[in-house]
Each structure stands twice: as structure tokens, then as C-alpha cells.
Amino acid sequence: MIHFVILNNRQGKVRLTKWYSTYSQKERSKVIRELTGIILSRGPKLCNFVEWRGLKVVYKRYAGLYFSMCIDQDDNELETLDIIHHYVEMLDRYFLNVCELDLIYNFHKVSLFVILAYYILDELLLAGELQESSRRTIARLVAAQDSLVETAREQASLLGDLVKQAM
Template sequence: MLYSLLIFNNAGKPRYTLFSKAFKDKKWDEKNVFQAVYNAVSQRSETCCNFINGNIILNDDHATIVYRSFATLYIVVIVDGNENHLAILDFIQILVETLDKHFGNVSELDVIFNFEKVSSVINEMICGGIICETDSDNVIQALE
């Protein structure tokens, strides 16, 4: 289950946030979690792996933070222990490829000024905290 999907820039400005019902059930504070995740991710070396144990930041042994950096943006997904971390990393890649197809080489400005379109793409791919579509062509077709 996905607890959250966060997109923020290198300076820590949130560009897109999605918090699932499961996140809210945990009673985590969105602002504090965002800040803690940004601090942890932005300070990591490029040679580090793309997974952070949730116990370090969220005080939850079953949560994992999976992230990837693209140009000036970080895309972060917080998941429970039942998710395959490599599959989530692949999902992040597919999300970026889908946004690239939709916008023609997506940038931070696309995310800022086309928030509704970005939200539509993500909502086609994630349903109720579950990844429901991973074929970028199907997502693009559904949006047209």
C-alpha cells in the first residue's frame, strides 16, 4: 500500500503531494513528514541506495521511503512493508516516462503550471493507495 507520493524540487518546495487514507490513519503530520523526508533525501549521496527505512524518519518499522531524483525534482513514494521496493522504483520511472509522453519531456514548470494534468496522470495510475496501471500508453489513452 502506498502511504504517500511526494514531488518536490531540490530546494524542498512541494510541487505535488498525495496522501492516502492509510497515511491519515497513521495519524502522521503531513508537514512534519514532508520536511523529514526532504531532509533525509536531499542530504543523501548519489551513491546511496534509493530506499530509506521508515523507522529512521517515521518511527514505523513497516514503512519504507523509495525515491528517485530527476533533474531538479525528487519523486518520493512512502510504502508499507508489503510493497516490493524495486517495483516501486520502477513505478517512479514509469510515472516519469508517462509524464514525458504527456508533456513532451516533463519539467518542474510543467508540474507547477499543469497541476490538474499531473494529478490526472497520477490518479490514473494510483487508485486508493494501490498501483492500478503501469502501462503509460493506457494512461495517456485514458486521458485523451
């Protein structure tokens, strides 16, 4: 089981978290601080697995971002690395080579990125377990969600126009 997912940059700033096990807010902050320190201090030639509090943390660096997943001690680390890679490929496919600088300098797109990154993660994982492994299925579901959002925007725009005309 995946207990949590943390996405942070090389400076340790958290970009995304998803928790599948119960942690208090104080404990979450402590976990993030502790794991960020451990992962960032490791050399690039060391393995991507860390034993931590009776669990394993599997992480992978893509460009300037670290994707980390905490799993049970007896779970397969290589499968978890594959899930991380699968998630990164889905983000890359959807956002067309997005990088952290895109998020920093296009701050108006950040909320959309975060919402869709969570949505893609939710399509990939359910309750800490792999739900869908097909990239095509995930891409189709995300496209359907985009279509719903676009329809809602159009309807809101039309409603706004009607209200303006009524005034």
C-alpha cells in the same frame, strides 16, 4: 500499499503530494519536512530506499525533481521504483520533456500541469495500489479527459457569447 507520494525539488519545495493514508494536516507538514531533509541530505551514490517510522520510502531523482513514495515494510522496493519511473515516463510523454523551469517561468501552465499530473497519478494508482500499468491505456484515458475539457471550454465560450448577445 503506497501511503503517499511526494514530488519536490532540490531546494525542498513541494511540487505535488498525494496521500493514500490518513494524516492530519499538521502530521503531513511534519512528514514532508522530515522526509525532505532526509532525502536531500543523502549522497547520490547511496541507495534510493530509506527506512522511516516502520515504513520504507523509495525515491528517485529525475533532473531537479525528487519523486518519493512511502510503502509498507514488506513491499517490493524495485517495483515501487518501476512505478515511479512509469509515472515519470507518462508525465514526460504527455508534457514533452517538461522540467521544473517550465513550471516556474510558464506559471499560467502550472495549474494545468498540476491538474494533469494528479489525473495521470490517479489513473496509475488507486487507493495506494497500482491500478493500470499500460502506458497506452493511460495515454488514451488522459486524451479522452483532454477532449472532455476542450468540449467544455467550447461550450462555455459559446454560452458566454450568447449571454453577451442577449445583453
